[in-house]
Amino acid sequence: MNKLTLVLAIMLSGSLAFSAQARDQRDYHEMVYDSGCKTCHDQGIKNMPSDQACSQCHDIDELAVTTARQGDEEWQNPHNNLHYGKEVPCTECHGEHTPKQVLCSNCHTFEYPKHK
Amino acid sequence: MVDKSGRRSFIKGLGAAGITALAMPVMAQTNTESAANIKWDKTADVVIIGSGFAALAASIKAKQLGATDVEIFEKMPYFGGNSAINGGLFAAPNTPLQAKEGVKDSIDTMVADQLKSGRGIADEPLLRHIASHAAEALQMTIDAGAEYHPYLQQLGGHSVARTYQTTVSCGAGITQPLLKYSQKLGVKTNNRAKFIGFVQDDNGKVIGVKLLTGHHFEDPNSGKVTYVKANKGVLMATGGFAQNIKLRMAQDPTLTNEVGCTNIPGTTGEAMLEMFRLGATPVHLAHIQSGPWASPDEGGFGYVSNYSIFNFPHSIAVNLQTGRRFMNEIADRKTRADAELRCRDEAGKPQPPIMITSYEDAMEHPTCKKVLKYKVGWKFDSIADIAKHYGIPAAELQKQVDEYNQYVRTGEDKQFGKAMAMAHGKELRAPFTVVRLWPKVHYCQGGVQINTNAEVVDSLTGQPIPGLYAAGEVAGGIHGVSRLGSCSIPECLVMGMTAANTLMNA
Ligand SMILES: Cc1cc2nc3c(=O)[nH]c(=O)nc-3n(C[C@H](O)[C@H](O)[C@H](O)COP(=O)(O)OP(=O)(O)OC[C@H]3O[C@@H](n4cnc5c(N)ncnc54)[C@H](O)[C@@H]3O)c2cc1C
Numbered sequence: 001m002n003k004l005t006l007v008l009a010i011m012l013s014g015s016l017a018f019s020a021q022a023r024d025q026r027d028y029h030e031m032v033y034d035s036g037c038k039t040c041h042d043q044g045i046k047n048m049p050s051d052q053a054c055s056q057c058h059d060i061d062e063l064a065v066t067t068a069r070q071g072d073e074e075w076q077n078p079h080n081n082l083h084y085g086k087e088v089p090c091t092e093c094h095g096e097h098t099p100k101q102v103l104c105s106n107c108h109t110f111e112y113p114k115h116k
Numbered sequence: 117m118v119d120k121s122g123r124r125s126f127i128k129g130l131g132a133a134g135i136t137a138l139a140m141p142v143m144a145q146t147n148t149e150s151a152a153n154i155k156w157d158k159t160a161d162v163v164i165i166g167s168g169f170a171a172l173a174a175s176i177k178a179k180q181l182g183a184t185d186v187e188i189f190e191k192m193p194y195f196g197g198n199s200a201i202n203g204g205l206f207a208a209p210n211t212p213l214q215a216k217e218g219v220k221d222s223i224d225t226m227v228a229d230q231l232k233s234g235r236g237i238a239d240e241p242l243l244r245h246i247a248s249h250a251a252e253a254l255q256m257t258i259d260a261g262a263e264y265h266p267y268l269q270q271l272g273g274h275s276v277a278r279t280y281q282t283t284v285s286c287g288a289g290i291t292q293p294l295l296k297y298s299q300k301l302g303v304k305t306n307n308r309a310k311f312i313g314f315v316q317d318d319n320g321k322v323i324g325v326k327l328l329t330g331h332h333f334e335d336p337n338s339g340k341v342t343y344v345k346a347n348k349g350v351l352m353a354t355g356g357f358a359q360n361i362k363l364r365m366a367q368d369p370t371l372t373n374e375v376g377c378t379n380i381p382g383t384t385g386e387a388m389l390e391m392f393r394l395g396a397t398p399v400h401l402a403h404i405q406s407g408p409w410a411s412p413d414e415g416g417f418g419y420v421s422n423y424s425i426f427n428f429p430h431s432i433a434v435n436l437q438t439g440r441r442f443m444n445e446i447a448d449r450k451t452r453a454d455a456e457l458r459c460r461d462e463a464g465k466p467q468p469p470i471m472i473t474s475y476e477d478a479m480e481h482p483t484c485k486k487v488l489k490y491k492v493g494w495k496f497d498s499i500a501d502i503a504k505h506y507g508i509p510a511a512e513l514q515k516q517v518d519e520y521n522q523y524v525r526t527g528e529d530k531q532f533g534k535a536m537a538m539a540h541g542k543e544l545r546a547p548f549t550v551v552r553l554w555p556k557v558h559y560c561q562g563g564v565q566i567n568t569n570a571e572v573v574d575s576l577t578g579q580p581i582p583g584l585y586a587a588g589e590v591a592g593g594i595h596g597v598s599r600l601g602s603c604s605i606p607e608c609l610v611m612g613m614t615a616a617n618t619l620m621n622a
Contacts, residue, residue: 089194107415108415
């Protein structure tokens, strides 16, 4: 049984790699691709990047200023929101190789037209 | 009881990191391991699983009582659980706002209200313990920085107004300050750390936990196996299981995947199941509550839930087929959810009823603006317009409104016996706001049995399982058949604090 699991595991990781290639890369990240997968995949190529990976280039405080909202929408700032403040890992809303819905859409109909 | 299957040596043999976690699905037996052959990755005084109200309150209390290392482990990428998306409604007797508003209340009255809704099977000693310390828990949140609306609300099933609500109308108004306070006190908070099993010593005492760290929720078995030793005890504050469709349907087959749910995705209950494997006593698992204030026009709790909770006392809920009310709008949750589920069209298909509120009264609460802005509620100039829009028999609807306004004036609801005190002076008058209602799976009354020390009770011996504590929604049986709204926050906070107390004095 153990051997079977191992085979399954290898098959599974293979398919993960395939799905990564299958998706159009986000062009504004082109230079990151040029520097190699490890630039983001800091925990091994087959694993999700760590929650710190994006902060090599992006600063949450700056992002929070960029996406700040006014008045009764103050707390709908995706980078500083009512429920979790600034502590939602980037990959909860942003997918590099698979498009993602924003986390808020679980319960709310907010619009983020610039979300990628 | 204790697993010595040698899976660890298998894992060791595999070597390569990253593949280890994928080997998990072969496990069928209990995940409990004996201490003998464990290499601990980490040691703490107090280990807390989960990061909602119960966990945060416990972590703060444990620190205040002098614990050196307190570690919180949360499987999700973000902290706060259901608590962080909750409605921020907090019931407590004998509070400063009740004194200010002249509301006469007592611990006995609050317990009596809860026992009634519990329909004879609630746990009175626990309810009394919680009601006795609820005001203290409220103060604890205020000390940590939580802020509340300057008025009370009267929720369904409560005989008086005793419910506070955070100014942001959300539990995040409590979890965010508590999380920051907890971290300030030196509590270590770890996300992406999923509890998967206990470690027991030779006497059956729980002395640690097995986790998957670096866990990604989408992949249930992802992460690195990590063992954490708990010097003083392990507190399970892992919430309910409303998002585990298989498990909830095993209890109540009507709760299929077609029924909406208000919870965060992480309320899947595996930690509770692991406690059962260890010997914990299951209580009331089939009592799963649906929220009668939810809307089919948005996901989860959304905005409408808080809107309806605030407005139900001075609104009417109407069946589209008949144009008539069909329930006491502030009956307990089960009564109302059952009544809503009976609203169907001729073919028997669900036909969500509507709630009609005077716009002026609805605007008293900040959610009204949101409901209109995000198009999950609508404004109408007349009853005739509402009738036309929803295809309701117009004459019947007008008659119903007139009758209801009579009840508002006399203070007596002849149709459903609704308590009219909060509706005083609030006749239905144009313009109106309307939302649609349909119940969503919301809260698990069931879970593991605990006592008033937050100790988990063994199903065979009836004795506390040494080293194991539980608090919050994962604990079962406290509320009986139907929990009253705003009674979970006090329960989670008080039992979290209680657990810390017991654990630090053990
Ligand atoms: C939308 C909504 C609104 C509500 N509004 C109110 C209200 O206004 N007033 C009120 O009194 N009650 C309300 N309730 C009920 C109340 O919020 C919950 O009962 C309460 O938050 C439960 O708190 P908790 O600390 O027990 O668990 P939670 O806050 O749910 O936290 C449990 C945490 O444990 C984590 N966890 C689970 N399993 C594991 C594992 N294996 N390993 C590691 N971590 C794990 C979960 O991811 C979660 O983060 C509401 C509930 C919901 C869903």
